[in-house]
Amino acid sequence: MYSDEAHLRFNTLKDSRGNLIALEAMKNIPINIQRVYYIWGLNKEPRGFHAHRITKQVLICIQGSLELLFDDGKGMKKNIHLSSPSEGVFIDTWLWHEMHNFSDNCILVVLASHQYDESDYIRSYDKFLKEVQKRSV
Ligand code: T46
Numbered sequence: 698m699y700s701d702e703a704h705l706r707f708n709t710l711k712d713s714r715g716n717l718i719a720l721e722a723m724k725n726i727p728i729n730i731q732r733v734y735y736i737w738g739l740n741k742e743p744r745g746f747h748a749h750r751i752t753k754q755v756l757i758c759i760q761g762s763l764e765l766l767f768d769d770g771k772g773m774k775k776n777i778h779l780s781s782p783s784e785g786v787f788i789d790t791w792l793w794h795e796m797h798n799f800s801d802n803c804i805l806v807v808l809a810s811h812q813y814d815e816s817d818y819i820r821s822y823d824k825f826l827k828e829v830q831k832r833s834v
């Protein structure tokens with residue numbers, strides 16, 4: 698499920714030298730972090746277009762900006778513009794997500810609850826809709 702609580706705001710520790718944000722599992726990050734990856738050097742090509750069965754993630758755009766699109770397969774669709782390192786988005790399981798409109802300098806950091814496993818991905822939208830429907834009966 699996506700709800701507005703999924704849009705996370707982090708406390709920035711600011712002093713004369715600059716800014717610092719600390720991310721801690723199960724404190725300001727609602728998952729036990731098992732994996733971290735980052736995406737950069739992006740062109741205009743959108744990414745994502747999948748959902749996860751067991752992996753939960755937090756996405757943080759530490760530089761530049763992008764648009765995140767969510768779809769729960771039951772009618773809820775939402776767009777979030779991410780453009781600050783002090784914001785994150787929690788992506789729960791069973792949420793179709795897409796990333797669009799990357800700025801030139803965009804750097805996206807992702808914290809994930811599980812190690813990489815391709816079998817956790819649903820990369821076909823039709824299959825996603827069918828599996829969501831099956832789960833809700
Ligand atoms: C997600 C969004 C936000 C690995 O080998 N290990 C990894 O940990 C990851 C994340 C990917 N890969 C491989 C799988 C593909 O062969 O790297 C290649 C590119 O991955 P993908 O096409 O899935 O990249 P995105 O940007 O579409 O999606 C990624 C994550 O894969 C995905 O979990 O939620 O970022």
